[in-house]
Amino acid sequence: MNKLAGRLMWLMLGSLGVSSDDVKWASPKKDGTQEGCAALQMNSYPACPDPDRAMGLAAHTDSTILTVLHQSNTSGLQVLREGARRWTTVPPHPGALVVHVGDLMHILSNGSYPSVLHRAMVNRTRHRLSVAYLYGPPTSVKISPISKLVDHSHPQMYRPITWTExxxxxxxxxxxxxxxxxxxxxRTGFVDTNDHSSVRVG
Known part of the structure; x- marks a missing residue:
């Protein structure tokens, strides 16, 4: 999971023209693993006979760089689609993982990769399980927009902050x-997702 999260992070940063020279702490190790911290979160959502009166997990963004999520075969994950202002269910697929862009990637990319507002709904008849791999930077590293992504037209949008902070x-x-x-x-075209605006599906 560490290698996967690191690979995904670098695919995203690379698409912005960022290299390992720009983010020293994030350079992969010789064995392919990634410097950083992680946690595993296991979620259980029992069946609920009246799901309209219950919430599995309230709408939120993750504090991570990336969250890699495995769902059981029961639907429940929903994301707020960019521009649509409506919740869309992310159906589970056997063998597939869901990747959420987290707030720290939002900061690191200076808003180019907005964090994803999502929630979990309970099912009327079926128990749902999910396992989330929460990937972030080393605890001592201050995360701020990468300097290569900051210029006169794209000012630094966020102050430096550690994951713990x-x-x-x-x-x-x-x-x-x-x-x-x-x-x-x-900047024009990007909206802070924590202002409850629409977000890009990650």
Whole structure:
């Protein structure tokens, strides 16, 4: 999972023209593993006879760089689609994983990769399970927009912050966490997802 998360992160950063010279802490090790911290979160959503009156997991963005999610064969994950302002179910597929862009990738990319607002719904008759691999940077590393992605037309949108500090900010401000570390308004075409605006499906 560490290798997978690192590979995905570099595919995303590489698409922005970022190299390992630009993000020293994120350079892959010789064995292919990735420097960073991670956690595994296991979620259980029992069947609910009246799902309209219950919420499996409230709408939120992840505090991670990336979250790699495995779902059981019961639907429940929903994302808010960019521009549509409606929730869309992400159906489970055997052998497939779902990848969420997290708030720290949002910061690292200076808003080029918006974090994904998502939620989990309960099922009327079926128990649902999910396993999330939460990938982030080393705890001592301050995450801020990569300098290569900052210029006169694209000012630095967020202040430097460690993952530990950001988790504390998220606990305090929840859906306004990104806004609380923002230095300037998003550039045209990108909206801070923690302002409850539409987001890109990751």
């Amino acid at each position: 950001y988790l504390g900010t998220k606990a305090k401000h929840f859906d306004k966490a990104l806004t609380s570390v923002r230095l300037c308004a998003p």
